[in-house]
Each structure stands twice: as structure tokens, then as C-alpha cells.
Amino acid sequence: MNHDELSALADPTFEQYFLVSPEKLQMLFDAAGIRPDDSVLEVGAGAGTVARHMPPCRTLTVVELDSRLIDTLRHEVPQATVVQGNALQIVPLIPHDVLIGNLPNVVTEALIDILPELPFRTAVLAAGRHTDFSRLQSTFDVSEVTTISGEDFRPPQPSVSRIVRVARRGR
Numbered sequence: 001m002n003h004d005e006l007s008a009l010a011d012p013t014f015e016q017y018f019l020v021s022p023e024k025l026q027m028l029f030d031a032a033g034i035r036p037d038d039s040v041l042e043v044g045a046g047a048g049t050v051a052r053h054m055p056p057c058r059t060l061t062v063v064e065l066d067s068r069l070i071d072t073l074r075h076e077v078p079q080a081t082v083v084q085g086n087a088l089q090i091v092p093l094i095p096h097d098v099l100i101g102n103l104p105n106v107v108t109e110a111l112i113d114i115l116p117e118l119p120f121r122t123a124v125l126a127a128g129r130h131t132d133f134s135r136l137q138s139t140f141d142v143s144e145v146t147t148i149s150g151e152d153f154r155p156p157q158p159s160v161s162r163i164v165r166v167a168r169r170g171r
């Protein structure tokens with residue numbers, strides 16, 4: 001899918017900006033540290049621009065709320081199990097070693113609340129500049145990987161967000 005087609009698919013109601021920067025995708029995957037025997041779960045998978053470049057892993061499950069994008073995800077990421085629904089309800093039901101997400105900020109805030117109950121080794125999440133991860137610091141190492149904005153996305157994202165790595169200590 002080219003950049004014009006991605007932009008045409010995006011629905012601002014769902015804050016749909018699709019990450020296309022090869023450099024930022026590589027930084028995301030480096031931070032995730034995906035191993036060939038990992039189960040990977042991506043939430044808010046959009047049109048599959050992240051998932052289609054996912055490094056080799058044992059299983060890949062992608063979750064997307066917008067039912068319009070489900071056929072696109074099945075086409076773009078044929079190796080993935082595609083699930084339509086709300087990430088906050090689905091994430092606790094799917095075992096995973098690595099969690100990747102670029103969700104609207106309000107959803108990410110709610111996801112952070114449930115992170116301690118999830119099984120992942122490493123999570124890599126896009127978050128707003130002011131999203132508060134401090135509540136995780138007793139259990140996880142939290143570090144900023146990079147910032148993402150504008151031309152990193154199609155359509156260009158008007159705001160600046162951060163990619164944040166959350167790693168469970170001792171794993």
C-alpha cells in the first residue's frame with residue numbers, strides 16, 4: 001500500500017496515523033528485542049505498517065478496534081492472527097512475550113494501568129509527551145527510545161509522541 005492509499009484509509013476519529021519511517025520502525029524493533037521463539041502482540045495495528053515489518057517470531061497477533069481495517073490487516077500481514085476489538089479487553093486474554101502498541105493517548109493511559117498484570121518481557125509503546133509511566137518504576141525499567149511526529153506517519157501526525165520501552169526487571 002502506498003502512502004497516498006494509507007492517508008486515504010486513515011480515519012481521524014480513531015486518531016489513525018500510520019508509522020512509515022523506516023528509521024523509526026527499526027528503532028522500535030531494536031527496542032523490542034524480539035526473539036524467534038517469542039509470541040508478539042501488537043495493539044492498535046492500524047493498516048499493518050508496523051506488523052508487516054515485524055522481525056521473525058513464533059506467533060504474531062494484531063488487535064485493531066476499527067472493523068474497516070481488518071481485511072487490510074489480513075491482506076498486509078498474512079502471517080498474523082488478526083483480532084477485531086478493544087485492546088484493553090483483549091490484551092489480558094492473549095499470552096505474549098513482547099507487547100507493541102501505538103494507541104490513542106487515553107487508551108495508552110488505561111493500558112499502563114494494567115501492564116503490571118500482563119506477562120510480557122518487553123513492551124514498546126507510543127505515548128504522549130506527558131504520559132506518566134512513573135507508576136511502573138518499581139517493577140519495570142522505563143526508557144524513552146525516540147520521538148515520532150509529522151512525516152514519520154501517513155497521514156502526517158500533527159503532534160509529537162514518544163516511543164517508550166518498558167522492560168520487566170530480571171527477564
Ligand SMILES: C[S@@+](CC[C@H](N)C(=O)[O-])C[C@H]1O[C@@H](n2cnc3c(N)ncnc32)[C@H](O)[C@@H]1O
Nearest residue numbers: 014017018019044045046064065066086087102
Ligand atoms: C495511531 S494509529 C497506529 C497504527 C499503527 N500501529 C501504526 O503505528 O502505524 C492507532 C490505531 O489504534 C486503533 N485503536 C484506537 N483505539 C483502540 C482500542 N481501544 N483498541 C484497539 N485499537 C484501537 C485505531 O483505530 C488506530 O488504527
